[in-house]
Amino acid sequence: DAGVIQSPRHEVTEMGQEVTLRCKPISGHDYLFWYRQTMMRGLELLIYFNNNVPIDDSGMPEDRFSAKMPNASFSTLKIQPSEPRDSAVYFCASSRNSRVGYTFGSGTRLTVV
Amino acid sequence: KNEVEQSPQNLTAQEGEFITINCSYSVGISALHWLQQHPGGGIVSLFMLSSGKKKHGRLIATINIQEKHSSLHITASHPRDSAVYICAVRQGGSEKLVFGKGTKLTVNP
Numbered sequence: 001d002a003g004v005i006q007s008p009r010h011e012v013t014e015m016g017q018e019v020t021l022r023c024k025p026i027s028g029h030d031y032l033f034w035y036r037q038t039m040m041r042g043l044e045l046l047i048y049f050n051n052n053v054p055i056d057d058s059g060m061p062e063d064r065f066s067a068k069m070p071n072a073s074f075s076t077l078k079i080q081p082s083e084p085r086d087s088a089v090y091f092c093a094s095s096r097n098s099r100v101g102y103t104f105g106s107g108t109r110l111t112v113v
Numbered sequence: 114k115n116e117v118e119q120s121p122q123n124l125t126a127q128e129g130e131f132i133t134i135n136c137s138y139s140v141g142i143s144a145l146h147w148l149q150q151h152p153g154g155g156i157v158s159l160f161m162l163s164s165g166k167k168k169h170g171r172l173i174a175t176i177n178i179q180e181k182h183s184s185l186h187i188t189a190s191h192p193r194d195s196a197v198y199i200c201a202v203r204q205g206g207s208e209k210l211v212f213g214k215g216t217k218l219t220v221n222p
Contacts, residue, residue, distance in 0.1 A: 033210075055208065
């Protein structure tokens with residue numbers, strides 16, 4: 001298995017633009033998580049899905065952020081409009097169930113200028 | 114006060130030394146995770162614990178539920194162990210992880 005695949009690896013965009021981050025989880029994993037990592041706040045959970053259904057989105061910063069999982073093999077995290085404070089590394093992770101660990105993607109480094 | 118506290122924040126060791134990283138938490142949990150993040154940024158899940166002790170190679174993780182404390186030990190440390198080690202807890206009834214700020218370990222040859 002190729003692991004959790006995220007794209008793009010790096011994204012530089014101007015303030016106000018829409019940004020879409022993509023994630024392909026490991027086949028057979030029922031849980032998908034989106035995390036954000038910054039120097040100030042460390043790692044934070046944004047949202048997670050179980051069987052493609054959003055379960056907890058309490059970590060989503062504000063209405064500018066939205067996440068979808070249209071099927072078991074694909075998820076997106078969208079920021080519209082982007083702001084410089086959204087600059088961070090965004091990780092996607094997947095898990096088969098709550099009894100096992102997580103597999104993380106390589107992350108997307110987002111820079112909003 | 115953070116729900117998950119790690120110590121030390123930074124740790125420098127000489128190759129071969131025994132390393133201990135500590136994690137304390139203030140909430141009831143269903144599981145505790147130890148993660149490793151290498152300088153390149155990738156995150157690897159090392160252990161998931163709900164009780165007792167787990168060992169994988171030179172890494173050992175322990176947890177004391179009553180004291181709300183976990184330790185990660187590295188025996189015979191090596192420069193390739195240099196990374197940030199992150200403790201995270203999962204509260205009962207949720208898959209949400211709450212993370213510590215991480216411990217940056219540098220092992221010098």
